[in-house]
Amino acid sequence: MNSTNPISEISDEDLLNFEKNLTWTFTSVGAVEISNWLFSDYANIVNELWLGQHLGIITDRRGDEIVTNFELHQNREHYLFCEKYKNSWLYFLRKLILGRLFVQYGNTQKPIIVNELPSANFASNILTEATPNTKVLIFVRDGLDVVNYKAATLLSVGKRLQIGLSNYSKNNKLEFLKMESRKWAKMTSILLDIKKNHHESLVKIIKFEDFCENPIKKISEIFEFVGIKTDQSKLSKFTSEIRIKISSQKLKFWNRGVLSQEEKDVIENIMKKNLRELKYD
Amino acid sequence: MIETFAKKSFHELSEEQELKLEKNIVWIFGANRSGTSWLARQIEESSYLKMDEPLLGEHLGISIRQENKMIRQFDIRRKKESYFFSEKYKEVWIFFLRKLFLNRVYAFSQTVEKKIVIKEPNGSIGADIISECFPKSKFIILLRDPRDILDSRVDALSETGWSAKRGWKPITSENKIPFIERESLRWNQLIKILMETYNNKKENCLLIKYEELRGNTFVELTKIFKFLELKIEDDELQRIIDRLSFEKIPASEKGSGKRKRSASPGKWRENFSDKEKEIMNKILAKGIQEVGYEL
Numbered sequence: 200m201n202s203t204n205p206i207s208e209i210s211d212e213d214l215l216n217f218e219k220n221l222t223w224t225f226t227s228v229g230a231v232e233i234s235n236w237l238f239s240d241y242a243n244i245v246n247e248l249w250l251g252q253h254l255g256i257i258t259d260r261r262g263d264e265i266v267t268n269f270e271l272h273q274n275r276e277h278y279l280f281c282e283k284y285k286n287s288w289l290y291f292l293r294k295l296i297l298g299r300l301f302v303q304y305g306n307t308q309k310p311i312i313v314n315e316l317p318s319a320n321f322a323s324n325i326l327t328e329a330t331p332n333t334k335v336l337i338f339v340r341d342g343l344d345v346v347n348y349k350a351a352t353l354l355s356v357g358k359r360l361q362i363g364l365s366n367y368s369k370n371n372k373l374e375f376l377k378m379e380s381r382k383w384a385k386m387t388s389i390l391l392d393i394k395k396n397h398h399e400s401l402v403k404i405i406k407f408e409d410f411c412e413n414p415i416k417k418i419s420e421i422f423e424f425v426g427i428k429t430d431q432s433k434l435s436k437f438t439s440e441i442r443i444k445i446s447s448q449k450l451k452f453w454n455r456g457v458l459s460q461e462e463k464d465v466i467e468n469i470m471k472k473n474l475r476e477l478k479y480d
Numbered sequence: 481m482i483e484t485f486a487k488k489s490f491h492e493l494s495e496e497q498e499l500k501l502e503k504n505i506v507w508i509f510g511a512n513r514s515g516t517s518w519l520a521r522q523i524e525e526s527s528y529l530k531m532d533e534p535l536l537g538e539h540l541g542i543s544i545r546q547e548n549k550m551i552r553q554f555d556i557r558r559k560k561e562s563y564f565f566s567e568k569y570k571e572v573w574i575f576f577l578r579k580l581f582l583n584r585v586y587a588f589s590q591t592v593e594k595k596i597v598i599k600e601p602n603g604s605i606g607a608d609i610i611s612e613c614f615p616k617s618k619f620i621i622l623l624r625d626p627r628d629i630l631d632s633r634v635d636a637l638s639e640t641g642w643s644a645k646r647g648w649k650p651i652t653s654e655n656k657i658p659f660i661e662r663e664s665l666r667w668n669q670l671i672k673i674l675m676e677t678y679n680n681k682k683e684n685c686l687l688i689k690y691e692e693l694r695g696n697t698f699v700e701l702t703k704i705f706k707f708l709e710l711k712i713e714d715d716e717l718q719r720i721i722d723r724l725s726f727e728k729i730p731a732s733e734k735g736s737g738k739r740k741r742s743a744s745p746g747k748w749r750e751n752f753s754d755k756e757k758e759i760m761n762k763i764l765a766k767g768i769q770e771v772g773y774e775l
Binding site (some may be wrong): 245246247248249250252253254255259260261262268272275276277278279284287288290292293294295298299302303433 | 489490499531532533534535536538539540542553557561563564565569574575576577579580581583584586587588613647649676686
């Protein structure tokens with residue numbers, strides 16, 4: 200092991216400036232592509248960093264509750280990321296995250312957008328707590344649409360999916376829907392907590408449905424939030440492409456109604472707290 | 481700056497202290513239910529501090545099933561530059577990950593002078609990465625016949641098993657075969673990683689079999705303590721062995737469904753059906769023979 204610090208010449212101030220230029224984007228199904236499309240010309244996009252997945256291990260322990268590793272082990276003082284020694288590991292986790300990304304993107308003047316897949320959302324609270332000066336852009340989406348999409352995938356796969364100890368197929372579709380609903384509810388709770396715990400001015404939540412309703416307005420807001428200057432020429436590019444992007448997303452997820460009323464009721468019951476908080480009907 | 485991380489409320493180790501601590505750490509890797517707790521306790525008794533499952537390796541080793549094998553995301557993605565743990569930026573992330581872990585261990589131990597044993601069965605899937613991060617540490621790999629491991633895990637996850645009682649979803653007749661298949665695939669993946677770790681770190685790594693440790697504890701522990709450069713008198717070693725022997729555990733605290741079950745190699749032959757044995761042997765055959773167990 201070479202014990203020389205590979206970023207020894209980078210000052211704390213450099214690291215802090217880098218941190219301020221970084222935006223975590225936590226997305227829902229369908230929004231990853233939109234985010235890529237939006238930022239591709241104006242920022243460095245870090246796709247599939249996968250740190251969130253490594254940190255955000257989840258278990259459907261009893262088959263009725265999604266728990267993260269952090270929750271499961273936080274009171275065990277031997278666990279690396281335990282509550283008791285949080286000051287210590289958060290400090291060094293910040294260094295790990297920023298140091299690794301700085302070496303790759305440190306020379307850029309453009310904003311850096313980390314565009315994580317939805318499965319990274321389970322560790323979004325840890326990532327943002329470790330990097331308190333970053334911006335956080337959250338795309339949420341109606342849980343019913345998300346689960347509808349997952350159900351359509353299950354049915355189109357046509358074979359059994361094994362997740363944990365359980366096998367899923369169209370024969371036990373309801374169990375699958377319940378699990379996916381619990382995942383959505385858990386993920387959304389974690390994302391909403393960021394709003395409470397991160398600095399208010401550094402968090403922006405965008406509802407995918409609002410984005411589809413008024414895309415140019417939302418794009419302007421997002422760019423301003425991330426630190427990308429917009430002008431009419433930039434916006435006109437989006438104006439010409441946006442309808443195609445959004446309609447393809449809609450077609451992909453919204454027109455596949457594969458849920459019965461009974462299934463919708465079960466799903467809504469699991470999600471109701473977060474659906475209400477996000478003001479979904 | 482919004483958060484005052486710069487004003488630390490803890491001591492940050494110097495490079496010399498980090499190195500000293502790294503050298504004082506011994507990791508125990510092995511499958512869950514292969515006797516790692518028992519071995520860690522024996523080492524702890526000889527004056528080591530003990531850390532139970534920091535789970536660093538579990539976070540590093542997240543895996544998915546691809547057809548008839550388990551594969552880590554690390555192995556799928558390491559060639560991609562954008563991946564956090566990419567090959568290209570390995571020197572950087574290893575540097576900071578090592579710092580994170582050692583300082584976190586120090587937060588617990590409050591000393592770099594004492595020897596520390598870290599038991600990491602559920603994180604053994606990241607043994608190779610961990611051994612690269614901490615090249616000056618020592619590593620003990622504890623092997624056990626995977627069919628006995630499976631037998632023990634099935635027992636723990638039975639309706640009345642200790643694991644099920646702690647809230648884990650129990651094994652039923654419906655999901656037992658998929659469980660056996662999946663866990664056999666997991667063992668194949670694990671043994672490959674453990675043997676690679678051993679072959680790459682031979683000078684710092686000791687390979688032990690549970691069956692031999694159980695069958696001749698004194699001889700095997702002497703070997704382990706020699707590897708750890710730990711001087712211990714024979715009578716003290718015998719005292720440790722006696723104190724922690726399975727036979728000393730009260731009957732009410734051991735047996736089927738309990739965490740301390742039978743410590744009897746070969747029980748799998750009685751506890752699995754012919755069909756179950758056939759399924760697991762088919763999946764496990766290659767790995768079992770490679771590490772010297774009989775099919």
